[in-house]
Amino acid sequence: FRRASTQVAELVAAGITHIADLRSEWTDEALVAHWAPQLSYLHHPVADAGQVIDPAWFTELTTWVTAALRQPGTKVLVHCHMGVNRAPSAVLAVLLSQGMELRPALDAIRQARPIAVIDYARDALDWHLAATAADAKARRNARRRLGRWRGSNHLDAAAVIRAIRDTETRAHHWLLR
Numbered sequence: 146f147r148r149a150s151t152q153v154a155e156l157v158a159a160g161i162t163h164i165a166d167l168r169s170e171w172t173d174e175a176l177v178a179h180w181a182p183q184l185s186y187l188h189h190p191v192a193d194a195g196q197v198i199d200p201a202w203f204t205e206l207t208t209w210v211t212a213a214l215r216q217p218g219t220k221v222l223v224h225c226h227m228g229v230n231r232a233p234s235a236v237l238a239v240l241l242s243q244g245m246e247l248r249p250a251l252d253a254i255r256q257a258r259p260i261a262v263i264d265y266a267r268d269a270l271d272w273h274l275a276a277t278a279a280d281a282k283a284r285r286n287a288r289r290r291l292g293r294w295r296g297s298n299h300l301d302a303a304a305v306i307r308a309i310r311d312t313e314t315r316a317h318h319w320l321l322r
Contacts, residue, residue: 149173153180156222163213163221165206167191167231185213193231198265203272206235207242214243227309228258229302234265241273247287251294260309262302266291 153176156164162184166172169190177186187209191202206223213219223239225231233254240250247270254261270291274284 146176149176150180153177153184157181157184160218160220161222162216162219163187163210165189165210165221165223165235167206167223167225167235169193170226191231193225193264195264198234198268198272200268200272200275203235203238203269204276207239210239211242227306229260229262229305229309230264233258233261233263234269237263237266238269238272241269242276247290248294251291251298255298260300260305262300262305264302266295 153173163186164173164177164184165187166174167189169192172188172190174186174188177184187206189202189206189209191198210221210223213221223232223235225235236254237250240253241247245253251263251266254263267288270287274287279287
């Protein structure tokens with residue numbers, strides 16, 4: 146709890162005003178409410194099991210983030226457990242919904258989080274294409290661009306996750322079970 150309290154204080158000091166927690170395996174909502182009640186917290190869980198993510202999940206998240214960003218001085222933290230798949234994919238949906246093009250959005254995510262695999266990028270892209278009523282040609286082109294980006298920016302998800310787990314101490318291994 147000491148480490149968690151310190152991390153919440155660091156988020157507040159960094160100017161974070163909103164937290165979107167995507168973990169299905171845990172939530173820090175009660176802790177954040179206790180230590181930093183001024184933060185807005187959304188527990189928006191989704192499993193990280195390789196499933197197709199329901200478009201409604203992206204709609205709910207982007208609606209919440211968009212509303213938050215309308216408030217002056219807002220800084221939103223979107224996170225999952227390791228920052229490899231769920232949060233980067235969610236941020237892709239947010240960036241697309243804010244008008245950013247696909248490749249610059251993917252590049253921005255990878256620049257900010259070099260280990261981001263973004264496994265659910267196709268789901269986020271499909272959500273965005275449906276939300277913007279893209280025609281069949283635009284859908285094909287966008288999916289092709291995603292495929293090309295993935296081909297030239299491939300990361301081995303298993304290797305990334307193994308590397309993250311190798312940095313965790315024995316005291317934290319219970320979190321992975």
